[in-house]
Amino acid sequence: MKKILGLLVIVIMMTGCMSYNIKMDIKNDKSMDFNVQMELDMMQFAKIALMDEDVWNNYNASLCENMCEEGQDDCVNSCMSSSNNKPTDEDVKKYLDEYLNSGEFEKDYSYDEDAEKKLKEKGYKIEEVMDKENYVYRLSLAKHFNNIDDISSEKEISLDISKLVDGEAEELFFTKTQDGNYKANFIIEEDSDEENEYLMDADLSSILKYDYTVILPYEAISSNATEVSSDKKTLKWNLTGDNIKAVQYEFNLKDNKKNIINLDNDNLKYVAYGLIGGGLLVLGLAILGLIKSKAN
Numbered sequence: 001m002k003k004i005l006g007l008l009v010i011v012i013m014m015t016g017c018m019s020y021n022i023k024m025d026i027k028n029d030k031s032m033d034f035n036v037q038m039e040l041d042m043m044q045f046a047k048i049a050l051m052d053e054d055v056w057n058n059y060n061a062s063l064c065e066n067m068c069e070e071g072q073d074d075c076v077n078s079c080m081s082s083s084n085n086k087p088t089d090e091d092v093k094k095y096l097d098e099y100l101n102s103g104e105f106e107k108d109y110s111y112d113e114d115a116e117k118k119l120k121e122k123g124y125k126i127e128e129v130m131d132k133e134n135y136v137y138r139l140s141l142a143k144h145f146n147n148i149d150d151i152s153s154e155k156e157i158s159l160d161i162s163k164l165v166d167g168e169a170e171e172l173f174f175t176k177t178q179d180g181n182y183k184a185n186f187i188i189e190e191d192s193d194e195e196n197e198y199l200m201d202a203d204l205s206s207i208l209k210y211d212y213t214v215i216l217p218y219e220a221i222s223s224n225a226t227e228v229s230s231d232k233k234t235l236k237w238n239l240t241g242d243n244i245k246a247v248q249y250e251f252n253l254k255d256n257k258k259n260i261i262n263l264d265n266d267n268l269k270y271v272a273y274g275l276i277g278g279g280l281l282v283l284g285l286a287i288l289g290l291i292k293s294k295a296n
Contacts, residue, residue: 019209020188022161024173028217028253032145036165042135046096050087059095093135100132118167141165152176158185158246181221186212186247188239210239216251223249 021037050056064079087095116126119141129138145151152174163169175183188210216233224247225235237247 020161020211022210022212023215024213025215026148026217026251026253030147030149030253032148032151034141034143034145036141036161038139038141038165040137042096042100042137043092046092046099046135047087050092050095056087096135100130100135112166115165115167119165122171148174148182149176152182156185157183158187160187162188181250181252183250184214184248210237212237212239212247214249218252218254221250221252225249 019039019041021039023033023035025033050059060079064075067079068075119126123143125140125142127138127140131138151171153172154176157172157175159173160169164171173184175185177183213234213236216235219232220228220235223235224237224245226238227236228234235249239245239247
């Protein structure tokens with residue numbers, strides 16, 4: 001039974017398929033809040049695992065062997081012949097309940113200890129939740145960066161976010177150009193078809209989803225976003241299944257403070273003096289011109 005239930009874990013870990021919600025909120029002071037929410041629909045993956053005929057037959061055989069006394073092959077064969085050819089929702093639920101209640105999920109699929117250690121050392125906050133009632137596993141990562149220059153390079157950067165959250169990738173997010181722009185090129189590498197043998201007949205668009213959002217302080221210079229806000233500061237990518245491509249955008253953080261007058265009490269007083277003085281000068285020149293014209 002443990003071996004059969006473990007196939008679910010193999011499917012999940014081999015595909016790496018989850019619902020990712022990635023968000024970057026970049027401020028004009030160059031700080032950034034980075035958040036990743038990952039959600040795994042256990043029911044969906046159990047259905048995919050049981051779609052495999054061998055997995056389904058072996059699971060049924062395991063159930064029948066547990067029902068019959070040892071050595072009663074006729075009982076097992078009779079049980080197998082009366083089983084459904086394909087798993088029902090109740091079969092999937094039972095399959096999952098046995099797996100989750102066995103404690104094997106926490107042992108086999110809890111967030112990798114090495115990755116967790118690496119990310120915590122880098123300042124990430126990590127939270128794991130297994131919602132057994134709704135068969136959903138959630139993992140969230142969050143980190144605040146004080147200055148995006150610390151995670152930028154003059155070299156061309158292509159970041160695989162899936163490797164970043166596994167603690168494998170170097171923490172470089174952006175390419176900084178000579179003119180002061182920042183370029184993002186985030187990729188999501190998919191596993192080979194050979195590794196995804198259990199997913200060959202599955203509808204990838206129904207089990208793979210990546211949502212990426214970036215909030216900028218100023219209008220983006222360019223992007224390949226699938227959705228752009230009216231002020232062009234919020235960019236969104238809704239990526240599913242075979243449509244997964246690179247997330248690309250370019251932006252600049254202008255120092256607009258140089259172009260803004262700070263009207264505190266002292267400065268406001270000087271501005272007022274200047275306006276009054278300028279007005280009096282214009283008025284004096286006008287009066288002088290009027291006197292001269294009358295004298296003539």
